[in-house]
Amino acid sequence: MSRFTKQWLAAALAACGLMAAAPAMAGKTLDGIKSRGQLVCGVHTGLPGFSAADSNGKWGGLDVDVCRAVAAAVLGDPEKVKYVPLTAQQRFTALQSGEIDLLSRNTTLTLTRDASLGLHGTVVTYYDGQGFIVHKKSNIKNPKQFKNQTVCVQSGTTTEKNLTDYSKANNLNIKTVVFEKEEAATAAYFAGRCISYTTDASGLASIRNKGATTPADHVILSELVSKEPLGPMVRRGDDEWFAIVKWVIYGLIEAEEYDITQAAVDQLKTSSQDPVVKRILGTGEDTGKLLGLDKDWMARALKATGHYGEIFERNVGPKSALGLPRGINNQWNKGGLMYAIPIR
Amino acid sequence: MATRSPPSKSPWSWRSRAFRGLVYQLVAFAVIALVIWFLASNTLHNMRVRGIQSGFDFLSQSAGFSIGESLFAFDSAESYWRAFLVGIVNTLRVAVAGIFLATVLGTLVGVGRFSRNALVRGLCAAYVECFRNVPVLLHLLMWYLVLTEMLPSIQDAWKFGPFFLSKGGVNFPVPIWQAGQAWAAGGVVAGVVLAWLYRRWALKRFEATGIAASMFWAPVAIVIAAGLLGWLAGGAPTLVDSPVKGEFAVENGGALTPEFLALLIGLTTYTASFIAEVVRSGIASVPAGQSEAAAALGLDRGLDIRLVMMPQALRVVIPPMTNQYLNLTKNSSLAVAIGYPDVVSIANTAMNQTGRAVECIAIVMAVYLTLSLLTSAFMNWYNARVAIKER
Numbered sequence: 001m002s003r004f005t006k007q008w009l010a011a012a013l014a015a016c017g018l019m020a021a022a023p024a025m026a027g028k029t030l031d032g033i034k035s036r037g038q039l040v041c042g043v044h045t046g047l048p049g050f051s052a053a054d055s056n057g058k059w060g061g062l063d064v065d066v067c068r069a070v071a072a073a074v075l076g077d078p079e080k081v082k083y084v085p086l087t088a089q090q091r092f093t094a095l096q097s098g099e100i101d102l103l104s105r106n107t108t109l110t111l112t113r114d115a116s117l118g119l120h121g122t123v124v125t126y127y128d129g130q131g132f133i134v135h136k137k138s139n140i141k142n143p144k145q146f147k148n149q150t151v152c153v154q155s156g157t158t159t160e161k162n163l164t165d166y167s168k169a170n171n172l173n174i175k176t177v178v179f180e181k182e183e184a185a186t187a188a189y190f191a192g193r194c195i196s197y198t199t200d201a202s203g204l205a206s207i208r209n210k211g212a213t214t215p216a217d218h219v220i221l222s223e224l225v226s227k228e229p230l231g232p233m234v235r236r237g238d239d240e241w242f243a244i245v246k247w248v249i250y251g252l253i254e255a256e257e258y259d260i261t262q263a264a265v266d267q268l269k270t271s272s273q274d275p276v277v278k279r280i281l282g283t284g285e286d287t288g289k290l291l292g293l294d295k296d297w298m299a300r301a302l303k304a305t306g307h308y309g310e311i312f313e314r315n316v317g318p319k320s321a322l323g324l325p326r327g328i329n330n331q332w333n334k335g336g337l338m339y340a341i342p343i344r
Numbered sequence: 345m346a347t348r349s350p351p352s353k354s355p356w357s358w359r360s361r362a363f364r365g366l367v368y369q370l371v372a373f374a375v376i377a378l379v380i381w382f383l384a385s386n387t388l389h390n391m392r393v394r395g396i397q398s399g400f401d402f403l404s405q406s407a408g409f410s411i412g413e414s415l416f417a418f419d420s421a422e423s424y425w426r427a428f429l430v431g432i433v434n435t436l437r438v439a440v441a442g443i444f445l446a447t448v449l450g451t452l453v454g455v456g457r458f459s460r461n462a463l464v465r466g467l468c469a470a471y472v473e474c475f476r477n478v479p480v481l482l483h484l485l486m487w488y489l490v491l492t493e494m495l496p497s498i499q500d501a502w503k504f505g506p507f508f509l510s511k512g513g514v515n516f517p518v519p520i521w522q523a524g525q526a527w528a529a530g531g532v533v534a535g536v537v538l539a540w541l542y543r544r545w546a547l548k549r550f551e552a553t554g555i556a557a558s559m560f561w562a563p564v565a566i567v568i569a570a571g572l573l574g575w576l577a578g579g580a581p582t583l584v585d586s587p588v589k590g591e592f593a594v595e596n597g598g599a600l601t602p603e604f605l606a607l608l609i610g611l612t613t614y615t616a617s618f619i620a621e622v623v624r625s626g627i628a629s630v631p632a633g634q635s636e637a638a639a640a641l642g643l644d645r646g647l648d649i650r651l652v653m654m655p656q657a658l659r660v661v662i663p664p665m666t667n668q669y670l671n672l673t674k675n676s677s678l679a680v681a682i683g684y685p686d687v688v689s690i691a692n693t694a695m696n697q698t699g700r701a702v703e704c705i706a707i708v709m710a711v712y713l714t715l716s717l718l719t720s721a722f723m724n725w726y727n728a729r730v731a732i733k734e735r
Contacts, residue, residue: 088696089695092696093701096396112697112699113699116396116698116699117396117699118391118394118395148590150412150512152683155680155689155692155693155696156692156693160409160697161409161697163410164409164420165420167410174410175412175413176409176410177601177683178412178685178693179681179682180680180689180692184681184682185683188492188683191492191511192492192511193511193512236395237394237395
C-alpha cells in the first residue's frame with residue numbers, strides 16, 4: 001500500500017473515529033494517559049531540529065522535548081511517550097478524534113484554528129515567520145522579485161494562504177505548485193521546478209540541511225512575510241489537561257529565567273533559598289496540587305529536558321546542525337519574546 | 345414447485361411469497377436508512393460537542409488561496425465553490441484528454457499484437473507487460489521526475505521553432521482571438537454539417553449502386569477546406585501570441601505545466617496497456633473464419649479490420665473499456681502527489697483552511713461518483729447502440 005493510500009485511509013479512519021467514538025471525553029485526558037501509562041504525542045514526520053527520529057528510531061527535537069517534559073511531569077518518565085508522526089492534513093483530525101493527547105508539531109496558532117477546529121492553542125514554543133529559500137545562482141535577494149514566478153509549497157499549511165496574500169499585496173502574480181507532502185514539494189524545488197520553496201524560516205533551515213546536495217548553493221531570504229507563532233495544541237473541553245500542558249511549557253520558560261539547568265536541578269532542590277526556584281522545584285508551596293499533579297512535577301520535567309534555553313540550544317540553536325539564532329525566541333529580559341506567566 | 349401456478353394468479357394472503365418479499369425489502373431499507381441516520385447524527389453530535397464547526401456554508405466564503413493552473417481565471421478573493429469548480433475542471437481536463445489518448449494508443453497497441461511483423465508484435469507485448477505491472481503512482485512520480493530533473497532549467501529552455509521545452513513545461517503559441525476568427529469557427533461548423541451530409545449521401549449511394557466513396561478523407565478534407573475558407577473570408581487574421589523567454593520564466597503564449605504533462609502521460613501510458621489487452625481480447629473473440637471470409641471477398645487487411653473485425657470486436661470491447669475509463673478518471677486523484685491542482689488537491693487545501701474535513705471529502709466523493717455514473721451511462725448507451733440488434 002502506498003503512503004498516499006495510507007494517508008487517505010488514516011484520514012478516513014479518523015473520520016470514522018469521529019463518527020463512532022462516544023462523545024464524553026471531557027476531563028478524561030489525564031485519566032486516560034495515566035491508565036494507559038503513556039502520553040500519545042502527535043509530531044512531524046521528519047523535521048530535524050523540531051521532531052525527527054534518529055537512526056535508532058529515537059525521537060528528538062524541540063517539539064519532541066515538549067512531549068517528553070509533559071510526560072515526565074504527568075507520568076514521571078520522559079520515555080513514556082508514543083510518537084505519532086502526522087502530515088499537515090492529518091494533524092487536526094488526529095487530535096479531534098482523540099487519537100493523540102497532544103499535538104506538538106510546529107503548528108502555527110491562529111484564530112481560525114483555535115475557534116473553529118475544536119482545539120486550543122497552548123503556549124508559543126517558537127516564534128517563527130514565513131521565509132523563502134532560493135537557488136543562489138538565481139540571484140534573487142528579495143521575495144518582491146518573484147513576479148510571475150512559480151513557487152513550490154506544501155498543502156495543509158498556513159503558508160499557502162500567506163503566499164497568496166503576499167503575492168496579492170505586492171501585485172506579484174506568483175504561481176503556486178501545491179504538493180501534498182513536504183518531501184515532494186522540496187524535491188520539486190531542488191530539481192529546479194520552482195524558483196523558490198516557502199515555509200517557516202526554521203523549517204527552511206532544516207530542509208536545506210536535509211535535502212540539498214550542497215546546502216551552500218541555497219539562500220534563505222532574510223525577509224519574512226508573516227508571523228508564525230508555533231506551539232502545541234490540545235482538544236477543547238478538557239480544561240485540566242489544557243492547564244497542565246500550558247504550565248509545563250511556562251515552567252520550562254521560567255526555569256531558564258531563574259537559571260535552573262538540567263544538571264543543577266537536584267542540587268538546587270536542596271540548596272536554593274529563592275522562593276521562586278523553590279516553588280518551581282516543589283520544595284516550597286505545592287504548585288502541582290493545583291494542577292492535579294504531585295509536588296515534583298516541574299522538577300521531573302526539568303530533569304528530563306532541561307529548561308527552554310537548553311532545549312533550544314540542543315535542538316535548533318547556533319551550535320546545533322540547524323544553527324538558528326536565538327533572536328526573538330530569547331527571554332524577555334534579553335530582548336526576546338519568551339515571557340512566562342509566573343508560577344506562583 | 346414446477347406444478348404450482350405462477351404467483352401472480354394465486355390469491356393475495358399474509359403468507360404469500362410476494363408479501364414476505366416486500367417485508368424483507370422494507371426491513372432491509374429501514375436498517376440501511378437507520379445506520380446512515382445514526383452515523384450522520386452521531387458525527388454531527390460529536391462534532392458539536394467538540395466545538396468543531398460543520399456545514400457547507402463555507403463554500404460561499406472567500407477562498408484566500410491561489411491555484412497554479414486553471415482553464416478560467418481564478419482569483420484568491422473568489423469563493424470556495426469557485427475553487428472547487430477549478431479543481432473539477434482540472435480533473436475533467438486530464439480525464440478527457442487521458443481517455444482519448446489512452447484509447448488511441450491502447451487500440452494501436454492491441455491491434456499491433458496481431459501484426460504479421462514479429463518485431464511489432466514483440467514490442468506491443470513488451471509494452472503491455474511493462475506498463476500494466478507497475479503501480480500507477482510510480483508511473484506518475486517517474487514521469488514527473490523525468491520532466492523536472494532531465495529537462496533544462498527555464499533560463500536555458502530548449503527552443504523548437506515557436507515551442508519552448510523546459511522544467512517549466514511546454515510553451516506554445518496560441519492564435520489571438522480576433523473578430524475574423526469567428527468566420528473560421530463558423531466555417532468549421534459548416535464543414536462538419538457538410539461532411540455529415542456528404543457521408544449520408546455517400547452511404548446511400550453505396551447501398552444503392554455499390555460504388556464506394558471515400559468515407560474518411562473526403563469528410564476531413566471538407567471540414568478543413570470549409571474552415572480555411574471561413575478564415576480567408578474573415579480577412580485571414582494571423583496575430584499569434586508567441587511565448588518569449590523572460591529573465592526567469594517563459595512568458596506569454598499557452599503553457600502545459602510539467603504537473604499536467606506528467607499526469608497525462610502517466611495515466612495514458614498506464615491505462616493504454618490495459619486497453620490494449622481489452623482490444624486484443626475483443627479481436628481474438630471474432631472467429632478466424634470472419635477474417636478468411638473477408639479475404640475471400642477481396643477485402644484487404646485494413647478494410648478487413650475496419651469493416652469486419654472491429655464492429656464485431658467492439659461488442660466485446662465496450663463493457664470492459666468502461667471500466668478502464670472509470671479507472672483512469674479515478675486514478676487522476678493521485679495528482680496531489682505531483683502537485684497538479686485537481687479536485688482532491690483543492691479539497692485538501694480547503695480542508696486545512698476551514699477544518700471541514702467531512703464536508704470536503706463528501707464533495708470529492710460526490711464529484712467522482714457523478715463523473716463515474718455519467719461515464720458509464722454514456723458507455724452503456726453506446727454499448728446498446730453497437731450491440732447485436734435481435735429482430
